[in-house]
Amino acid sequence: MNITKENIDDLNAVVKIDITEEDYQNKVAEILRDYRKNANIPGFRKGHVPMSLVKRQYEKPVLIDEVNKLLQESLNKFLIEEKLDILGNPLPKTQEDFSWDADKFSFEFELGLVPDFEVNLQPKKAINSYKIVADKKMLDDQVKNIQERYGKMISQTEISENSNITGTFVNEEKEIEKKTTFKLDKVKGKTNAKLFKGAKVGDVITLKTKGLFVDDHLLQNHLGVEHDVAHDLDVEVQFTVNEISETEPAELNQELFDKLFGEGIVKSEEEFKNRLKEDAEKQFEQQSDQQLLNAVTEALIENTKFDLPAEFLQKWIAVAGEKQLSEQEAKDEYERSEKGLRYQLIESKISKDNNLQVTFDELKEFAKGFIKSQMAQYGNVNPEEKELEEIAGRILSNQEEAKRLSEQLMSQKLLTFYKENVKLKIKEVSFDEFVKEVYK
Structure with a gap:
């Protein structure tokens, strides 16, 4: 067997592998002898089939299989020994005059080579590495959200500016019937907010879905419709008020700090805000x-x-x-x-x-x-x-x-x-x- 490599240019090469009869004949003969021992052919006792008959039936497929194995093994070994960095896999070149009836074979494989280059880690313009800080507005909003989450719910008789509203949206044509809860401040526009203010439990409010909430994703959640439907939905819905409440914010005291972080971990409002800032920035x-x-x-x-x-x-x-x-x-x-x-x-x-x-x-x-x-x-x-x-x-x-x-x-x-x-x-x-x- 002979293996050679020809560089076409810096990025392409061709590997040629010449395989002679000496490279495969012993292995092919060994396999054919095993076939002869185990072959069940009508008219012959097991193990007594003439070798000429075995060769006629099996020699060529065995030869093809063994040459392909030898080819793959030798190519892989060559790539490793030569330490060739290649892209993809070797591609066999088509040979129009190739024949398995020959005694020796030549195969060629195209290779794509990994280019040689240097990496510049110091660009002319420095790359921005952002340090995101939790500013006062973010911390104030977070504190407010925590106070509301752990606050006390107080029932109301009618909807006001800070109300939590629970009710059911209905539109029979669009098969909408969804019970939900939202704050009045999530309703978009003064006109829509005015329809809610002063309403009591049991009242039915007729609303237009287009522009009802400050975000169309809220419309999706509160009406129970698909994402794509929510963006273009423009129908009337009836909203029946079921419950009205207002959240009394939780006090920033030791009881709240212990609930959030464990007993005695945070001991003051200043430590509380510092911890929120630290967690957010992390x-x-x-x-x-x-x-x-x-x-x-x-x-x-x-x-x-x-x-x-x-x-x-x-x-x-x-x-x-x-x-x-x-x-x-x-x-x-x-x-x-x-x-x-x-x-x-x-x-x-x-x-x-x-x-x-x-x-x-x-x-x-x-x-x-x-x-x-x-x-x-x-x-x-x-x-x-x-x-x-x-x-x-x-x-x-x-x-x-x-x-x-x-x-x-x-x-x-x-x-x-x-x-x-x-x-x-x-x-x-x-x-x-x-x-x-x-x-x-």
Whole structure:
């Protein structure tokens, strides 16, 4: 057997594999002898079938099978030994004059090679790394919401400015019949609010659905209609008032603090607000970290220039899936996936150059941390180590789950690396400012 590689250019190569009769004949002969021993052919005793008859029936398919096995094994071994970084899989070249009746065979495979490039971690313009702070308005709103949530409900005889209204919306034609509760301040416009004010239990109010609530999603929830229906719904509904109440806000006292955080953990209004601020900003970190990861990804793709073996990749995409694609379909798919492929190569190079890898022990500890946070949501804040080990073992035995957790852990490692090595500009913003700047 002889294997050679010819570089077409920096991104494309062809591997040629020559296989002679000496490479496969012993294995083919061994298999045919086994066939002869076990063959059940009418007119012959088992084990006494003439070899010429066995060869006539089985030699060619056995030869084809063994040559293909030898071909795949030798190609894989060659790629590993030569340390070739390839994209996709090798593509066999079509040979019009090929025949399995020959004694020796030559096969050629096209390769798409990973480009050689350097990653620039210091773009000219620094990337914004947002620090989202909980401003006074947000904290005041949060305090107000908590006071209402833990407040006392007081019945009212008629609807007023601060009322909680429980009732049933009905429209027979649209098959709407939904009992719901909402605050009057969620009703949109003075005209609609005026229809509610002064109403008593048992009163029926006729309303137009269009522009009834400050947000169409509220219309969806309170009328029990589909999302798409809510946006265009413009019909009359009858609303029957069932209950009217007002919330007396809970006092900011030790009893409330203990309910929220545990006995004696928070001891003053100042500590209460500081804790709310700290918890809110901790949650914001996940959003700012994800935004930073996205921004760095975009910047690396934009600033790291290299060519790809586009023609090879389009040919590979055409045959890689369950259904073969046309030339145009493969080209369209390549254009859709090119950006993602570029980042995969950039990420792979950063990981390799900086020894960023996920070990099994790290993955297990990461899985245990994930399990602990899940269990804490259901009140089990101190699970036993043995239990965590068993659950983590079960999760990691599932390849899809193990892959998903491994990707999350690698994202964390990359994020830490980017924070330490990429040119960043820390920008402090409120959550509203963050949303406006990032999501626009």
